[in-house]
Amino acid sequence: MTVPPFDFEYLCWLVREQSGVVLEPHKDYLAVLHLDRIAEIAGYDSIASFVEHLKHSPFSDLHLQAIEALVINETSFFRDRDPFEILKSEVLPALIQSRSRDRAINIWCAACSTGQELYSIAMLIREAFPELSSWNIRLIATDFSQQALDRARQGMYTSLEMNRGLPLNFRDRYFRQVGKSWQIMDEIRRMVEFRPLNLIQSWNSLPAMDIIFLRNVLIYFDLETKRSVFHRVQQTLQPDGYLFLGGGETTLYLSSRFEAIQTTTGLYHRLRSA
Ligand SMILES: C[S@@+](CC[C@H](N)C(=O)[O-])C[C@H]1O[C@@H](n2cnc3c(N)ncnc32)[C@H](O)[C@@H]1O
Numbered sequence: 001m002t003v004p005p006f007d008f009e010y011l012c013w014l015v016r017e018q019s020g021v022v023l024e025p026h027k028d029y030l031a032v033l034h035l036d037r038i039a040e041i042a043g044y045d046s047i048a049s050f051v052e053h054l055k056h057s058p059f060s061d062l063h064l065q066a067i068e069a070l071v072i073n074e075t076s077f078f079r080d081r082d083p084f085e086i087l088k089s090e091v092l093p094a095l096i097q098s099r100s101r102d103r104a105i106n107i108w109c110a111a112c113s114t115g116q117e118l119y120s121i122a123m124l125i126r127e128a129f130p131e132l133s134s135w136n137i138r139l140i141a142t143d144f145s146q147q148a149l150d151r152a153r154q155g156m157y158t159s160l161e162m163n164r165g166l167p168l169n170f171r172d173r174y175f176r177q178v179g180k181s182w183q184i185m186d187e188i189r190r191m192v193e194f195r196p197l198n199l200i201q202s203w204n205s206l207p208a209m210d211i212i213f214l215r216n217v218l219i220y221f222d223l224e225t226k227r228s229v230f231h232r233v234q235q236t237l238q239p240d241g242y243l244f245l246g247g248g249e250t251t252l253y254l255s256s257r258f259e260a261i262q263t264t265t266g267l268y269h270r271l272r273s274a
Pocket residue numbers: 018019020021071072073074075076079110111112113114117142143144145148197198199200214215216217246
């Protein structure tokens with residue numbers, strides 16, 4: 001497909017308007033890479049004519065496909081390790097004590113991409129906390145990308161994805177091989193719930209959360225969007241709940257309501273007492 005100049009500014013506006021994600025300027029070559037196939041399948045002979053069509057038509061599935069293709073959805077099993085270690089050694093043992101009366105814990109992966117993050121938590125719980133099998137544990141994961149959610153629900157991963165962060169014994173215990181791919185076992189899939197949720201739209205459908213994983217998505221938002229997301233995290237997290245951010249993310253200068261707790265293994269955030 002030939003690539004005459006096209007309106008990258010319009011694509012930046014579209015992506016930001018619908019997802020809050022700020023695309024890096026001068027990365028129009030990435031747009032070419034990612035939109036090429038979508039434009040071709042949709043019957044356009046160039047990205048320029050595809051973008052012209054998007055510009056002049058009402059919002060449709062094609063707009064959504066373009067946005068989803070331009071937003072980074074990089075993820076992996078047990079990404080960064082530390083949050084999962086802290087979950088295992090500190091956070092879940094503490095919640096098992098403090099929630100022993102209700103025997104219920106809600107965990108949310110906001111911006112879950114293709115599901116590896118939530119499945120990692122589910123496998124960790126199954127492996128290290130068998131006593132929780134009689135509790136009401138809700139593992140909810142959300143993303144705005146329908147494509148990512150479809151893949152997450154399917155729980156099917158390539159060998160390359162399986163080799164990124166997943167211990168071999170977990171692969172053998174919790175996946176079955178399907179051709180060249182691997183699918184998560186129903187026993188784990190039954191523990192999780194994947195739902196659409198756009199972080200810049202309403203969060204009303206969510207219950208109060210004991211643990212929130214909000215990792216590697218805030219880095220793509222502008223300051224105002226980050227502040228508004230933290231404000232809503234504050235309202236969604238139980239007063240004694242736990243917040244995990246990505247390695248490059250912080251609440252500093254964005255919200256004074258959270259304090260960072262440094263452990264020997266890594267960092268998490270809690271709400272300051274009012
Ligand atoms: C880099 S991935 C991070 C995935 C996972 N949390 C991790 O740390 O491995 C970022 C994800 O954020 C999602 N995302 C971007 N903007 C969003 C928004 N406004 N609402 C919900 N999800 C969003 C993308 O679709 C993508 O799946």
